[in-house]
Amino acid sequence: MNASGAVAAAVVPAAGRGERLGPGAPKALRELGGVPLLVHAVRALARSRAVGLVVVAAPADGVAEVVALLDSHGLAGKDIRVVAGGATRQESVRLGLAAIPEEVGIVLVHDAARPLVPVEVVDAVAAAVRAGAQAVVPAVPLADTVKRVDPNPGRPEPVIDTPERATLRAVQTPQGFDRAALVEVHAKALAEEAAGGAAAPPVTDDAGLVERYGGTVVVVPGHEEAFKVTRPLDLVLAEAVLARRRAADDY
Numbered sequence: 001m002n003a004s005g006a007v008a009a010a011v012v013p014a015a016g017r018g019e020r021l022g023p024g025a026p027k028a029l030r031e032l033g034g035v036p037l038l039v040h041a042v043r044a045l046a047r048s049r050a051v052g053l054v055v056v057a058a059p060a061d062g063v064a065e066v067v068a069l070l071d072s073h074g075l076a077g078k079d080i081r082v083v084a085g086g087a088t089r090q091e092s093v094r095l096g097l098a099a100i101p102e103e104v105g106i107v108l109v110h111d112a113a114r115p116l117v118p119v120e121v122v123d124a125v126a127a128a129v130r131a132g133a134q135a136v137v138p139a140v141p142l143a144d145t146v147k148r149v150d151p152n153p154g155r156p157e158p159v160i161d162t163p164e165r166a167t168l169r170a171v172q173t174p175q176g177f178d179r180a181a182l183v184e185v186h187a188k189a190l191a192e193e194a195a196g197g198a199a200a201p202p203v204t205d206d207a208g209l210v211e212r213y214g215g216t217v218v219v220v221p222g223h224e225e226a227f228k229v230t231r232p233l234d235l236v237l238a239e240a241v242l243a244r245r246r247a248a249d250d251y
């Protein structure tokens with residue numbers, strides 16, 4: 001793989017603890033079918049011809065371990081770099097971005113916690129950025145009705161309203177960006193934090209930063225198997241999906 005021209009680089013934030021998954025190793029290192037989530041996620045990206053370089057943001061105290069892990073899973077021949085991640089997902093992405101060579105114009109950001117994203121989703125996101133979009137997110141329609149509430153944990157929460165479900169999407173990764181646009185919004189967010197300005201509402205994905213600073217984000221179809229492993233039940237589902245793929249010789 002090489003990282004120049006229209007070939008994209010991918011940043012994989014993998015420095016989270018995985019508190020919601022319960023006690024154990026950092027989530028990216030937890031196993032799915034005997035293989036760490038991170039290895040699945042990197043393989044999913046490396047399968048795409050659109051991706052020429054993968055930069056993993058590892059737990060700060062686990063960089064050497066992650067390098068060894070990726071090597072031991074046969075990923076040593078790919079262009080994969082590992083940097084120390086940060087205290088938040090946003091910081092981990094920013095640190096990963098800083099390791100991407102200047103000439104790379106397209107960046108994908110993909111959670112280590114989404115190990116089973118199909119290569120078609122990776123390709124579609126990269127293609128939409130190549131076609132001129134500033135920011136692209138894969139997403140799926142919602143199955144549940146969603147209510148906005150006045151948060152009041154432990155007590156009945158007053159409902160404010162019910163957004164029209166047809167207008168809502170559950171957003172996944174990889175999210176794709178024009179590299180300059182993504183670098184710019186991360187720099188702006190960092191400068192605002194450093195200036196200690198009025199606390200902006202939390203942004204939970206990179207496209208959210210693009211929106212915050214007035215950029216344009218578009219949605220392409222995601223995939224139900226690109227779900228995020230967040231809670232223990234997600235791991236049960238991921239094992240089932242992986243077992244089905246292996247039985248079908250599709251992995």
Ligand SMILES: Nc1ccn([C@@H]2O[C@H](COP(=O)(O)OP(=O)(O)OP(=O)(O)O)[C@@H](O)[C@H]2O)c(=O)n1
Nearest residue numbers: 013014015016017018019020087088092112113
């Ligand atoms: N400081 C952080 C926090 C999160 N992430 C990464 O961001 C992705 C999405 O985050 P999430 O699923 O919320 O992971 P965790 O933060 O690990 O989960 P939790 O909130 O349950 O602790 C994961 O691949 C995670 O490793 C990261 O790189 N650096």
Ligand SMILES: C[C@](O)(CO)[C@H](O)COP(=O)(O)O
Nearest residue numbers: 089111171172173204205228
């Ligand atoms: C980026 C993301 O996966 C898009 O759905 C999500 O926002 C990450 O959120 P988390 O709460 O940090 O897992």
